[in-house]
Amino acid sequence: MTRTHTNGHAPAGVHHGDPNAHRPEPIDVEETSTLIDEGVREELRAIVARYPQPRSALLPMLHLVQSVEGRVTAAGIEACAEILQISAADVSGVATFYTMYKRRPVGRYHVGVCTTSLCAIMGGDELFAALQDHLGVGNDETTEDGVFTLEHIECNAACDLAPVMTVNWEFFDSQTPDSAVDVLERLRSGEEVRATRGARVCTWKQAERVLAGFPDGRADEGPTSAPESRLGLRIAAERGWTAPPVPGRDEPSGDRNPQAQTQAAGAQGHAEDASLKQAESKESGVSADEARPASGPAGGQTGTSTATEEGSARRGEGENGTTKGGEA
Numbered sequence: 001m002t003r004t005h006t007n008g009h010a011p012a013g014v015h016h017g018d019p020n021a022h023r024p025e026p027i028d029v030e031e032t033s034t035l036i037d038e039g040v041r042e043e044l045r046a047i048v049a050r051y052p053q054p055r056s057a058l059l060p061m062l063h064l065v066q067s068v069e070g071r072v073t074a075a076g077i078e079a080c081a082e083i084l085q086i087s088a089a090d091v092s093g094v095a096t097f098y099t100m101y102k103r104r105p106v107g108r109y110h111v112g113v114c115t116t117s118l119c120a121i122m123g124g125d126e127l128f129a130a131l132q133d134h135l136g137v138g139n140d141e142t143t144e145d146g147v148f149t150l151e152h153i154e155c156n157a158a159c160d161l162a163p164v165m166t167v168n169w170e171f172f173d174s175q176t177p178d179s180a181v182d183v184l185e186r187l188r189s190g191e192e193v194r195a196t197r198g199a200r201v202c203t204w205k206q207a208e209r210v211l212a213g214f215p216d217g218r219a220d221e222g223p224t225s226a227p228e229s230r231l232g233l234r235i236a237a238e239r240g241w242t243a244p245p246v247p248g249r250d251e252p253s254g255d256r257n258p259q260a261q262t263q264a265a266g267a268q269g270h271a272e273d274a275s276l277k278q279a280e281s282k283e284s285g286v287s288a289d290e291a292r293p294a295s296g297p298a299g300g301q302t303g304t305s306t307a308t309e310e311g312s313a314r315r316g317e318g319e320n321g322t323t324k325g326g327e328a
């Protein structure tokens with residue numbers, strides 16, 4: 001499969017020593033066709049309405065542009081600038097700063113391979129090399145059939161599961177060259193593929209729409225954490241360790257007597273214990289209520305209440321930003 005360079009520029013990143021390797025690629029202003037219509041503008045305005053300061057909406061607005069255009073286009077930049085009443089240069093400065101905003105069309109599946117230190121040591125470099133060979137593309141390049149875009153990515157905070165690969169930002173943990181190639185081939189054949197932590201893999205444009213803040217209802221699919229990541233929490237729960245109270249949250253102002261502090265620490269410990277049970281019960285398919293003993297610390301009023309709130313907050317975060325799926 002040959003390499004696709006949609007803008008005539010040399011591919012960035014793979015050629016060590018290339019002085020252009022890390023230079024931001026300019027927005028292609030020659031491309032005038034656009035899919036940004038009044039319906040999209042309406043959704044862009046809906047994003048702005050979520051924020052006290054309109055300019056704060058720019059990042060999700062750019063994700064919405066990508067979900068429609070397949071990349072950040074000049075027309076998308078103009079639309080964001082016009083709605084936010086800021087200059088196109090301001091929007092362009094943001095779009096060219098963050099690596100999740102793309103100036104070239106991305107394939108149906110964006111494949112990221114973490115090659116930061118820990119993943120590299122654990123096999124990330126070999127993983128990336130194997131996918132380069134298999135797909136016939138280099139870094140930040142798209143296969144000729146438009147199915148895959150391959151990219152080096154930086155640490156994704158999954159170092160305990162190194163080496164990690166992402167597909168449209170869903171995690172595939174503890175990969176080998178063979179398992180990674182297998183994931184891509186199953187996607188190419190149209191098979192439904194589930195992330196090791198997270199939802200079924202959707203298309204890149206669908207994932208971008210979720211990142212713009214339009215949930216697809218799949219936020220609760222799949223386990224959200226791995227046993228490796230919860231090991232410290234489990235050990236702390238088994239040994240009765242608790243974190244010190246957070247001033248202003250666990251300690252009411254002015255109430256600093258030892259008994260209050262002990263109660264606050266105890267409540268937090270119960271919350272963490274309940275949170276651990278909730279995560280484990282989800283993984284095992286047993287509801288948190290089923291997993292929780294009829295009495296005991298995790299079933300106590302304070303602990304249950306706090307853990308439920310934390311769980312809800314976590315689910316809300318996933319819906320708004322990090323978990324993807326669904327058809328566009």
Ligand code: FES
Nearest residue numbers: 114119155156158
């Ligand atoms: S080094 Fe790869 S996830 Fe941290």
